[in-house]
Amino acid sequence: MASLIQNPRLLLRRRRPSPPLRRRLQTLAAAASANVPTSEILSIRDALLSRRATALDIASGYLSRLRITEPHLRSFLHVSEKVLREAEEVDRAVERGEDLGPLTGVLVGVKDNICTVDMPSTGGSRILEGYRPAFDATAVRRLKENGAIIVGKTNLDEFGMGSSTEGSGFQVTTNPWDLSRVPGGSSGGSAAAVSARQCVVSLGSDTGGSVRQPASFCGVVGMKPTYGRVSRYGLMAYASSLDVIGCFGSSVIDTAILLKAISGHDRFDATSSKHDVPNYAADLVSMDSVESKPLTGLKVGFIQETLAEGVDMGVISAVKAAASHFEQLGSRVTEVSLPSFDLGLPAYYILATSEASSNLSRYDGVRYGSQVAAEELGSLYGDSRAKGLGSEVKMRILMGTYALSAGYYDAYYKRAQQVRTLVQKSFKDALEENDILISPAAPSVAYKIGEKTNDPLAMFAGDIMTVNVNLAGLPALVVPCGFVEGGTAGLPVGLQIIGPAFSEAKLLQVGHIFEQTLQNHRFVPPALLEGTSLI
Amino acid sequence: MAASLYLRGIRASPLFLNPPSLSAIRAAPLLLFASPSERPLATTSTIQSPPPPPKEKPIHPPNKKISNPADDGFEAIIGIETHVQLSTITKAFCSCPYSYGSQPNTTICPVCMGLPGTLPVLNSKVVEFAVRLGLALNCSVAMTSKFDRKQYFYPDLPKGYQISQFDVPIASKGFIDVDLPVEFGGGHRRFGITRVHMEEDAGKLMHSDSGSYSQVDLNRAGVPLLEIVSEPDMRNGIEAAEYAAEIQRLVRYLGVSNGNMQEGSLRCDVNVSVRPIGQAKFGTKVEIKNMNSFSAMNRAIDFEISRQVLLHNQGQSDEIVQETRLWEEGAQKTVTMRKKEGLADYRYFPEPDLPEVVLSEEYIDQIRKSLPELPEAKRRRYENMGLSMQDVLFLANDSYVADFFDDTVKKGADAKLAANWIMGDIAAYLKNERLSINDIKLTPQELAELIASIKNGTISGKIGKEILVELITKGGTVKAVIEEKDLVQIVDPTAIEALVDKVIAENPKQLQQYRGGKTKLQGFFAGQVMKESKGKANPMLVNKILTEKLNAEN
Known part of the structure; x- marks a missing residue:
């Protein structure tokens, strides 16, 4: 197992590892020439268990x-000061021969709309500047229980409302592939941080595409789980029925x-599901044992409405190439229509707002x-919100207030709910014929x-590919599948793979095979x- | 306007600026009082069993004339919205306890504080209590209901919305049966119940004495409430007050609330309008708040009816506007609190954080089976036992008293006698000592025994009263007290004769007067005999023997 994180040239730029470590890393780096992505989490675990590297290193x-x-x-609004101290604790645990959780020593970035007890959590909004929650979000608590080290809080569009991270109340995050471009949003900070290997993995939130679109823009894998699969407790609510x-x-x-x-289910979130949580990673097929056509029998439906007008030609050809790749892997790919597809966007923006x-x-x-x-209550409310909330957020509050009046x-609201039912039905029908x-x-x-x-x-229209999935509550995985021209080395394109509710294991298996067999691309x-320096 | 005035200085005391952690909140509450209390925090309060129901004031001073709008050709239309605070151990959507009177902001957590990222999780007891009350109010219970958000801004509302039920309440279309007090002419009434729904309470604002700032106490935020909406079926103050009193009785019988008006566990908002008799259209309705006793409700409503009728009669009916008026107990009148500028738009929509509330037939049946005998059924049963309406209303008013009565009768006591003892000496004692019937040591078994002992002549009624006090305060059995104090009635004629002889011999002067025609003196002799017997002599026998002896020719 090799990992980019241990690319010695990067480490050497500022911090020269001790010679033995350097040798170890060079050994690891030797295998890094393969084009397929490898697991950084597993190589960290491997390094820790075999004592080839310390968590501190x-x-x-x-x-x-x-x-x-x-x-x-x-990409970060806050970087933890305790990372090295926590890494040292991991090393002591390794010394003592303790059982190590699956994320031991893994640096995780957390989107700043997810509450963390020992760090500020602003949701990217000035109105929460300096706010420190009294509790950890359930997802964060589970990360910590699994041994993860929270590296910091990542930037986002204010309260998750936006598609470029330009809507942050604090700063604009750039795209590691081209610093003049946006990383996508709203989880732009989390996507950029993983893309630039500022952390190993990260948490985002997805209300209408806020994990998937930035994953696509930044060339990383992004998973939007089934609604209720992950507890929302501690996630600052944007649109509760979609978040x-x-x-x-x-x-x-x-x-x-x-x-x-x-x-997994959480007693603090009544909408969290009690559906079993499979060991997703264990179900992933090792590439050594993969046959020539590992996806034989898989029925893949290509949503025809997503190739319509307004979609970049480069994106279309990259995704079509991905479809061919599926066919090469043995799948049967057919076009499928989701009749309510175009209704999803307006319905989404009414319900979400x-x-x-x-x-x-x-x-x-x-x-x-x-x-x-303020001298009186109305002004206290008005002025605090006028000053603390950004313009995109205000616009959405106005839209939503209007829709509910x-x-x-x-x-508006009731009609949008009816559309939501239609969207759910469209997906159900399409997924009856396709895996x-x-x-x-x-x-x-x-x-x-x-x-x-x-x-x-135009910004709203950019969410056309993703919002329907939220309306239906389905899981979707985005894997990088190709490039279009732009920047210095091209700009990544992400493929969205959608499955039935609680089919995350399936999506990850398919995504894994797709990713491991995709040739000639390095994300x-x-x-x-x-x-070299990023600029 | 009043609120905004009070809230001027709110910046001076922002509430929970970044509370460091939940445990820290509990351990060191950000008390807003000048001197933080060192009293232990109420972290595990036991609210489930309601405290002894405090006695409400009588509904109406019985001698007061009941206003009768019909005299002026008008009739009043009254509907009531009642909020009942449920006595669940924890709040509606979090695991905080609640008890009235706790130090401010000591029974709060991130959920009921509405901190970012928190979510409500429904306390299943709230549903159970709602179904209990819904069934007791003869409502149909919705197999599927849902929660909605009612949105408005106010500093005591931490989320900016109240979780409530809007278009699909848990129970609807019921009725309640009421017997009006005898002193108001009595009579049976049935009032419609429009709906019962579940919701959460808000916190409380505490205004500084100077009025320059206000503070927020969130202890009450998230406490479960049932809102009961009546049909506009009441026509005067006493009907409205009796409706509310019956709701209080019900919630206490059911054990879903302590129903205490002073503590705000039972709050009534009353809508009053008047219209000329014969007119179908309702008049403009006025909402009255701030009545913290049934008596106040009665008076406030009758005042409001008179006020509106007067305006009609003076040709100023356009001065009756849709508004909220406060009952001022001191001045005994209603005053304008706020005028309603059109309909408030609460922008209700389904609460996305909570799944629908889906009930099964089995669940509802189980609750139906567990319902106690309700006040109305009790009253009818007592009526059939031959008790007077006065007795019936008294006994059925308090479920503990009713249970005591029932148990006493079950132990063989005569119903009327049991009722007399409970309503007489026992009630007087309870009132004097401010106790509930559950607080005394007397058991129904012993009351029955006492009644039997008097009836069979073992003791006299007078001794019975003495024993009662003993039993109430110290407990024990009638038998033991009688034996211990040697109180068995003397029924042996020879023993009584001896006593009589002794008394006559000791009072020759009175004997002479008696025989001289002053026969009233028999009472004196009887008293002396009773005194001599320490009250134990059977009075009938004493009198009989005394008469014989006094009138004997010798």
């Missing part, structure tokens, strides 16, 4: 890369290990977060920073490969 390597890249990427915490990794295996760690207008009412400046002093409820559905994860690759900030409708940002 590994954490230091990531931190030094983070320090070098962060001024250019700005789900998701995972980023640089390989499907890592994503699977991370998902396993955070999944309606719920958001309610969920964000608690940010009123009375009990926590930033407050504007007396006299409009039936025309999985595929589509682009986004209609374009990463666009330039500022390109769409003044065109909210590591050029600057990292070169070991």
